[in-house]
Amino acid sequence: MKAHKPVALAAILGVMIVSGLATAQSPEDTEMAVLEQPGSAEAGEVAVGDVVSLEQAVIVEQPEDYGLALAPEGDRYAIINDMLVRIDPENGKILSILRPVEGQ
Template sequence: MTARACPPGLAKKDPACLPPGQARKVGDIIDLRRVHVVTRPGLYGVRDAPSGQRYAIVNGRLMRVDSETGRILSILRVVEAILD
């Protein structure tokens, strides 16, 4: 979601559009059954994830996560839409 589409109070937050306490950070563990796991990484401009890792869309952000634990390894960028 772009900052322009956010309510005024959330547009200036970092990350934008997420209420305090809902933003995920590197090291957090997510449930891969509750997020969109990317199946076609090329549509997002990234190569296949390294062995044992996957890409996921979490709260409108493209993240690289551990396939087994769901630990967030890196937060790559905001995505406007789910493409796969």
């Protein structure tokens, strides 16, 4: 009879965990996730996925000046709103934000 207690306890724990996970994501969370879509970079703000015009970007011609190696093939480093970023020069999409830079 004692051998059944650990199995029953494990089953109860499993049900509690699964039911907790099911309620952890409310419909509001799902709706919010759908609303978060890439946009355009506003003045002073940049986010991964934003699309910027190349007129907004100062392309980094010498990445070593910023302690960087060459950008991955097809990408470029740029400064947008005093942030050092990696962009896709074909469409202006911000691929990653590296760090703030001053006075650029």
